[in-house]
Amino acid sequence: MTPDLADTLEFQLRAVGIEAIREYKFCDTRKFRADICIPERHLIIECNGGTWMAKSGHSSSVGIHRDYEKANLAQLLGFTYLQYTRKEIEDGSALSEIEQYLERSENVNNQDTE
Numbered sequence: 001m002t003p004d005l006a007d008t009l010e011f012q013l014r015a016v017g018i019e020a021i022r023e024y025k026f027c028d029t030r031k032f033r034a035d036i037c038i039p040e041r042h043l044i045i046e047c048n049g050g051t052w053m054a055k056s057g058h059s060s061s062v063g064i065h066r067d068y069e070k071a072n073l074a075q076l077l078g079f080t081y082l083q084y085t086r087k088e089i090e091d092g093s094a095l096s097e098i099e100q101y102l103e104r105s106e107n108v109n110n111q112d113t114e
Contacts, residue, residue, distance in 0.1 A: 008089055046067075
């Protein structure tokens with residue numbers, strides 16, 4: 001996680017009325033935490049800054065393996081797992097996709113209850 005990116009995205013989410021939890025521990029048997037989570041919608045959002053940097057935690061072989069393991073575990077536990085770069089967070093495209101996802105999943109849930 002890049003704290004300033006997660007702060008930025010959390011601010012954007014709250015500005016449009018979406019409540020989220022930071023540093024959410026989504027698995028009891030592992031230490032993994034989601035940068036941002038909307039638990040009631042089973043949505044995990046990761047903010048991956050510095051992916052282009054040689055010594056980034058997301059670009060080393062160990063970091064990539066850890067990211068895959070975390071993403072796979074979250075999905076196996078029933079979460080939708082979205083990942084965004086600095087550019088996507090700063091230009092608002094991450095927020096737009098998250099809003100679209102939440103709207104679509106709300107529509108699907110409403111159809112299931114009818």
